[in-house]
Amino acid sequence: MNGARWLVQALEAEGVDTIFGYPGGAIMPFYDALHGASLKHVLVRHEQGAAFAANGYARASGRVGVCVATSGPGASNLVTGIADAMLDSVPMVVITGQVATPLMGTDAFQELDVFGMTMPIVKHSFLPRNVDDLRWMLAEAFRIAREGRPGPVLVDLPKDVQLGDATHLPVHVSLPIDAVPCAPDHSLHEAAAVISQAQKPVVYAGGGVVLGDAVDAFREFIDLAQFPTVLTLKALGALPPMHPCNLGMLGMHGSRAANMAVQECDLLIVVGARFDDRATGKLAEFAPNARVVHIDADACEIGKLRAVEAAVPGNLSTSLGRLAAPLAAQNAGRNGAARSAWRDICAQRTRKHAARYDAPGDKVYAPALLKRMSELAPDAIVSCDVGQHQMWVAQHWRFHQPRQHLTSGALGAMGFGLPAAIGAQLEDLDARVVCVSGDGSFMMNIQELATLRRYRLPVKIVLLDNSALGMVRQWQELFFEKRYSEIDLSDNPDFAEVARAFGIQALHVDQAVDVEDALAALLATDGPALLHVAIDTAANVWPLVPPNHNNAQMLDPDDAGSLDVGEPVGATPPSPTSDSEETTNALPA
Incomplete structure (x- = not known):
């Protein structure tokens, strides 16, 4: 029983069933x-590919993903x-080989200070x-990866260990x-009082919401509550898509109904969100008329970017349950009519x-294809580049x-989609897993097609090919006077032939x-399959909030030639309800 064998048995004891990796000299005892x-x-x-596959495994399951190199x-x-x-915030344990301890610090073959190199991007490191x-180290590693x-x-892992x-x-x-x-009782009472005043x-x-x-x-x-609700990229699916309160995604490419609601609201109840710049647009003009109640398990996020009227740190489920109790009475009280009218306005905008x-022309319209795919495979786990x-x-x-949607949110890492789909499929071999990729992203980890084939994983790949780095091209078109620089991918290989190879x-x-027949054929294929979709190089994502603009200043195709998108929504502070007005905030224990 050496250290490597003990480690393998410890991984089994932690409930790990699948690990993703690639062997080499310093990790050979483990292999x-x-x-x-x-x-x-x-x-x-x-x-x-190993790191992204473990990442996708963890996102799809909520369990700790493990990768080795x-x-x-x-x-x-x-x-x-x-x-x-x-x-x-994805739970992972990353195991790397290291040169033997006597050789550390000597510039030995394949020695690298991965401990120091990764320090800013891990919760903790062990050597x-x-x-x-x-x-004790392995147990602590899994505890830290999962906790909070x-x-x-x-x-x-040094080789001699x-x-x-x-x-x-x-x-x-x-x-x-x-x-x-x-959450402390006083924070919940403060939040309930603020909520009771909102119209x-x-x-x-x-x-x-998902992590908690x-x-x-x-x-x-x-x-x-029956409050209009907007979702971030990572919260999509937290509310059913056709729920009457679901206004869709907010932010740079969010829905107009969602962004307008946020800009005009008098109260923003933030649940498990962090005021990311892609969601807020110009932060100084984000929700300018709103008081803020911020509910989050991570107290460090509360007040980090936006001052709040009520901070509710702690368990989200408990906090939401206790805050929900007074809402029925509030909605029937003095502010009920105003809230009802507000819901109607938001629903009309939706x-x-x-x-x-119904895009004109004969070419494939990517949004329509993806919408139809979601109708044909409503239970699919989608791993997106x-x-x-x-x-x-x-x-x-x-x-x-929400665990149906695997996407690289904060980092925005191209090459994520295919290996993450492999991880998700190996977490549940019976699940339907779809990888949606672009021609630029797909080339970054295209070698994982070999992994897909080796393990005969039935992942279905939808490859949208516009022969360009599409998002960069769109920004160059709109914000750099159409000076297209290094975005041409017209010399892409024949992706269908590559897949067959x-x-x-x-x-x-x-x-x-x-499109209809192609999607049906893709989903009916036994085993892995790729659908190569040729789309217009000039196709853009709409709507779009330009940089340094607030979320009410969205561009549509008709605005593409100009950034004159109107004046910001006024930043008049809300008029708080006086103490004598209704403050139904009784909370159950």
């Missing part, structure tokens, strides 16, 4: 220990996937100096995680500004659960009339 173990190791074709370039190739997990350190706000943890005698180590026991504490409330929900396992409590809160799918197609998925795919079935579609 030797894997021989005959119950762990399923998935051999990717690039270490970045050797020292030096193996470890450095994991960095982008680690950073993505950190910025999107065991002897076998005895393993007994999830994130990645690094364990850098892997080879050291571990016969004396006890059987690994996983550590429990501390529950997120409930134009809006709920702004983010990925924290609070989706059910959130839906119950909205059902009782209908008025609903997306249209980064670019125009990412925003089209967010706008037009109808997600019923990897042993994967492939189809091609370039006419709108053929």
